């Protein structure tokens with residue numbers, strides 16, 4: 001018969017993110033003149049003891065003396081600790097409750113704060129082994145119960161010897177004293193818990209390093225809230241994505257690596273092999289060939305608006321949803337466009353350059369106000385429409401042209417053809433998307449149709465404009481100026497040189513694809529996209545995916561969620577349900593959405609499933625990917 005398994009869990013820096021005595025010192029010494037210095041001293045002593053470099057009993061004595069706490073401070077400490085439960089423990093609260101009879105808290109900390117915290121997670125008070133404080137008549141903490149075995153060196157191992165627990169014993173903790181239990185032969189395995197602190201001499205002794213409780217549960221096949229430990233999800237973020245994205249994804253428990261620039265196809269083909277989530281911006285080309293190597297990829301994020309750099313169809317066919325940030329940088333682009341319109345109408349690009357060359361050219365020639373000028377917006381999407389409102393408030397008379405019917409905002413006038421717009425307006429701003437059909441959308445013919453003396457702005461995509469044609473119409477004076485932010489070929493990193501036929505032309509603003517590069521926009525994006533990944537992984541939601549049927553799903557409790565992605569061919573849903581019926585599995589809820597290419601079916605069931613049905617569902621003809629969420 002299989003032995004009963006017992007899980008021994010440390011408290012400080014394992015169950016909670018922090019060392020409780022350090023927090024207690026922050027509370028009790030709040031108004032102390034030397035608070036910082038004493039807290040630092042306490043932290044150092046804690047670390048010495050945790051690494052095994054100081055006698056534990058001595059360290060406890062020294063720390064309590066420095067802390068100078070009272071019973072009142074303990075109440076405050078409990079409040080603080082409740083907010084600092086380790087993230088993966090909070091996430092797996094159901095594990096703690098379900099396995100309460102097999103869980104023990106073994107800590108050199110103090111029962112006075114440990115018991116209220118852990119019992120609120122269902123852990124039995126009788127399973128908490130820790131020290132106790134000694135107080136005086138004024139309720140000041142003056143020491144600890146010296147007779148408690150846990151107050152002594154190697155106390156955990158000695159306690160375990162006394163307890164003589166029967167079963168397979170697994171010790172989870174961050175300190176050397178946790179390892180000592182295994183070293184004394186009193187635990188089958190020691191798991192170094194590294195979610196909050198990493199101690200080199202502790203992980204060197206570990207049977208397993210567990211960056212979160214998820215990993216431990218996965219190894220023991222006990223994962224209740226997740227089918228796959230988050231720490232095994234590898235994320236690669238390219239192109240200088242704002243650091244908030246890394247912080248959010250790491251907080252969720254993923255392993256995140258970053259790379260400053262874009263990668264070329266060969267490099268990415270290699271790097272993507274063990275990546276589950278890829279984050280890119282506009283430079284990285286995610287091609288069919290790269291995707292062929294992406295065996296573990298489950299989601300892609302474009303940390304920008306444009307997704308023309310990604311083979312969306314190939315991703316969909318591999319069951320990989322792609323997310324972007326459709327709104328986060330729109331305001332930044334609009335502000336830059338408006339600034340450039342003003343600069344171009346005042347002929348400032350040339351004047352500014354002349355000043356640097358020592359040339360004073362005070363003149364009103366070719367300088368105009370924007371008030372009352374006709375602005376033509378091509379592509380009345382999220383950016384175009386926002387630009388129309390702001391430009392109108394500055395006094396522009398605004399016109400737009402779009403392929404599809406759009407709600408005209410404010411007093412904007414719709415043009416029925418591109419030609420009409422180009423011939424009507426003095427300022428043309430291009431905001432179409434980067435679909436392949438838009439290649440050379442602005443060509444010789446279109447520049448020819450623009451009014452003489454007008455100006456042109458492109459903040460959309462580089463391939464949309466034929467730069468040789470633009471050069472011709474700028475050079476011959478037909479256009480009075482232009483501002484270009486995007487190019488058919490752009491350097492992959494800031495170390496590469498910028499080459500373009502446009503360099504050196506008059507009244508021309510050239511910017512290095514920074515329309516959306518403001519700190520505000522980048523930070524917004526870095527919050528928006530990771531949230532889409534997290535929702536998709538935790539619930540299956542595909543809200544805002546640009547290549548997947550969009551389904552917004554509730555978080556599920558007490559049920560299993562089966563996620564089936566398949567080619568959109570008739571009859572698959574019926575086949576899924578036939579299989580479930582054959583196995584007498586009732587459906588709690590079912591959601592289906594299809595796109596032209598794929599079908600996305602979510603089925604919530606409340607009954608335990610066995611391997612056979614999983615195999616059969618995976619084997620259904622037309623299945624692209626299948627995963628179980630809980």
Ligand SMILES: NC(=O)c1ccc[n+]([C@@H]2O[C@H](COP(=O)([O-])OP(=O)(O)OC[C@H]3O[C@@H](n4cnc5c(N)ncnc54)[C@H](O)[C@@H]3O)[C@@H](O)[C@H]2O)c1
Pocket residue numbers: 305306307326329330333378379380381382383384401402403404431432433434438441459460461485486513514515516517
């Ligand atoms: N320079 C930058 O840093 C930067 C920043 C953000 C976005 N962008 C780019 O700006 C562009 C617009 O972004 P958005 O968020 O407004 O996109 P969007 O999808 O909301 O709007 C694009 C609009 O263009 C229209 N359109 C497409 N092709 C057209 C055509 N041939 N003729 C007329 N209309 C056409 C579409 O119908 C749509 O209404 C995208 O190319 C995006 O990649 C650049």
Ligand SMILES: O=C(O)[C@H](O)COP(=O)(O)O
Pocket residue numbers: 281282283303304305306307329460513514516517
């Ligand atoms: O598509 C976009 O949002 C813009 O082109 C910005 O791209 P970037 O994040 O690569 O600057």
